[in-house]
Amino acid sequence: MSLPSAQDQEDSFDFGALRALVVDDSPGMRSSLRLTLSNFGVTKVQLAANAAEAIYQVKNKPYDFILCDYNLGEGRDGQQLLEELRHTNLISVETVFMMVTAESYYEKVVATAELAPDDYMIKPFSAEVLCHRLKSILLRKRAFRDIFRHFLAQELEDAIAACDILIRNQPKYVVDALRFKGELLVTLGRFEEAETLYQQVIQMRAIPWARLGLARSLHLQKKDEEAEEELRDVLERAPEMVAAYDLLSDVCLAKKDAPAAQVALERGVSISAKTVRRQQKLGEIAHANGDLDTARAAFTNALEKGRHSIFITPSDFGNLCRVQLEQGDLKGVAETLKKNRSTLQASPEGQLVTAITQGMSHTQAGNLQEAAKALDAAAGLRAAGTRGDANIMLDLASVCMASGRHDEADGIVAEVAKNAHDSELLLAKARRIYDEAGRTDAGASVLASATSEVRKLNNEGVVLAQRGDYKTAVEKLQIACSEAPFNPRIMMNAVWVILKYIDQVGMDAKMIEDARRHLEEAERQAPGHARISGLRLQLRDVESRFGVNRASQT
């Protein structure tokens, strides 16, 4: 169904044209839902029995409406399916997603999650109720049409303006439009305005999502004391609000209170254990806190709950094995690798994780020959351009050093350090590796020479740009980029000066292409970094002012 045009009657919908997908693990429920839908004219209905089938169907053809049971038996649940579909842009904000649940408790847990469905239905329900709910969502989407159009074109300022129009003109959608606008303001880094907006909603009523939004905008302005106070109070009243625990753990981390961050995540996990990213984060924090048992359980859960999930990468296997090694559980490591062999062998990154883990495991067991074989394999993969996350690369450096492969180790550390010249955490880990190997001085010099060049180029570039000499600034930062091709901060600075330069001097096709590439790399290395969306908007602005046709690019 294409979105209805403005001439349409106020609340008429062509249900016959609506392409619907029903996801339910019970065949009986699937056919009875199909029957229910047909009662009010929704006849183009496809069926899926689980998340994997649903994703397959959605990839094959677009749907306007997905009706999904929350509980899908083994594998991913409805909420996980929703998150994957939205994250991978398989469905857009225009697609209606309704969750079917067995009880109203669901609402409290999930409605305040980062990604909420458009509405939910408590089983059993009648055709009349479903029809009403669907109609009112479609009406809402229709009212949001201009907002969505700008949002999908990434014209976020215009989307905000469209929200304001809706807020002024349609009292029924005031709260929905404020909610959407709040998210846009946060995306654009306008945290103070977001704070004001959420206060405004709270003035109407202290709804949990508004209080959560308020806490988030406070946290993003580094007002962490206030954010924590707000969150603790929210959780007192609504202890089942999982999203609040996630945010609370971020706030605690910002306050450098890692134990409290772990407690917050543990409480979140005890309410909803299925979210892969929550388990991953709990594992990382518990590991940093030295709580190996919790870290191991969390990393194990992440892998189990996230089977076939897009949120699982080879790093997750590496993380689990690292904890198992630290526990001295070599058998556990072998089992993890064996159990996930086919997944890991399927990608070069997975093969690298396997080789490094085996290298560490054999070294720990004293099988030096086997260890050398594994390290050779890792070196081969690296020579072919394969990289892992910074932690696993430092693991590799550490085990190389233990086997006396000092040059190789120094090279790896230098590479990690260049690409993370401003990450205290990683640099400290690198220093520890040298300390343990009794090469403290060598480490200091490797780290200094690796970071100083990048740091110097970066600082010079930024200073030059501040003085208005964008041309030289671009040159410096372009060199820094080739020195440290995976360093998100360098990439973002380079994008920033390139855009300044073009703004001043005029379009340069190669440079704008570089900017685009750097920005993509920054996003890969630091997904969701606060600066990225702003830079993306500036890039689009420059492109449109100089008439670059994005459609011709991919």
Added chain:
Amino acid sequence: MKFDGAVLYAALIHELKNTLGVLSMTIESIPMQNEPAHDHPVDAARLLCQEVVDRLQQALLVYKANNQPIHPAIDAYSPHDMVHELRDRTAALSRNRLRVEATLNPDVPAIWFLDRDLIEMALINAIHNSLSYARSSIRIEASMAEGCLALTVRDDSDGYPEHVLTSVATNTPYRATGTGLGLQFAKLIAQSHDNRGRLGELRLHNDQGAVFSLLLP
């Protein structure tokens, strides 16, 4: 494994509710034959089944609310949508036996803050009552009263018995079964809606029939 009676109890109610849901759909699929001897019992079974489903929903709520206050999940909802949805639901339940109407006073705002599931649960209870006792019509209304949104179910039955009215008005318990149980619930649900210290209320009175009102601050 430890035997956890409470968890098992909740799971059991769940399963019963779902099974009844299927039973209810099965009954709905029995075609009417325009023959009272057949149609009336089928219709009665259908209504009864729906009522049991709705009651089990309450049972789950009681179970969760056991010894702790109900925490409503408040958000902005359209009273307009709610009233019309309930009208259609009621019309479907009554299968044209009764006239079902919806009235929205012009002063009712476009949105109100409430827990839709809980409020609908309370109202559908009152509706089941009216379906049993109304002579010819049921009306679902939204209006404003004392700064609150009033959601009302009104029928043309003989009205509530005196002891029910007194007990709800004076907050004195009486032997709560059937209707009484539902009313206790509605009261708890209304009171769980708290806006800056002002609590929601359940009000009952008789006015050419039973009038059931939830006042939400």
